[in-house]
Amino acid sequence: MGKLVDMTATSDSVNARCSISRGLEVLGERWMLLIVREAMNGFTRFADFRERLGVAPDVLSDRLAKLVDHGLLATRAYREPGQRERLEYVLTPAGRDLVPVLAAIAAWGDVHVPTGFGPATVFADESSGTPARLAFVDAAGNELPVEAIRFTPGPGSLSRR
């Protein structure tokens, strides 16, 4: 039993059970989320991503392939008049679900690494145009003060402390 406890307490297991770690295994590279940002801006084509991001073509190819592998982007064939068929990249629902991740990073960046020009990206309700910000809420949707929010081990935790 001692051995089992030792084994389950290894850092690998802690990370394997942690959704933050698992999320970062997919997302934890700057270009990945910047490609997703451009996909959310409506861009779908290799040349657009390359131009918008200033990323080397081989790096872009690699990251697009990873995003497709992980199910964040899906490929779709298109053909411009007189050109060969090419692939474009469109967000899947899993990719779309990264909106709060990008909003959280943007909100942090606006405060802690500001440009002095104000936010370059804001988030808004598409139908009404109402500006939207991220907040912690309770089950009923009532806002909770962010300063009071703490981590607590969940049902999937190896070590409820």
Added chain:
Amino acid sequence: MGKLVDMTATSDSVNARCSISRGLEVLGERWMLLIVREAMNGFTRFADFRERLGVAPDVLSDRLAKLVDHGLLATRAYREPGQRERLEYVLTPAGRDLVPVLAAIAAWGDVHVPTGFGPATVFADESSGTPARLAFVDAAGNELPVEAIRFTPGPGSLSRR
């Protein structure tokens, strides 16, 4: 004027103005946010981070130094009886402000890379124990449907579209 427009339209400028990109320049590496996760779990010491994360010591030293450079962790001296003085690492307010970023990544990971054991980390109001989830809200704190949230260029954007 054409030249000015060309220059400001370069991808470097788009990224320089983007708080997502600027945030990721600080955060865009898996170990950085996992160290912050452990700091939020209350760990402060090199040996604790190393054991919890299973990260190579040289990588951990490098990432801790970066986190201190970027102002997310601050060092504090401590001395165990009979030992030399050592440094421990404590979250700064800027580091603490990453709670929503980690919560957003965790929520995405729980849905899209689940372990089958449920969330390992949940977020809760410290005083009441009320479980907390991230949501988009309007200025008055009323929840907005996440499906309707879109990017729109903000005041710091180079290209309001």
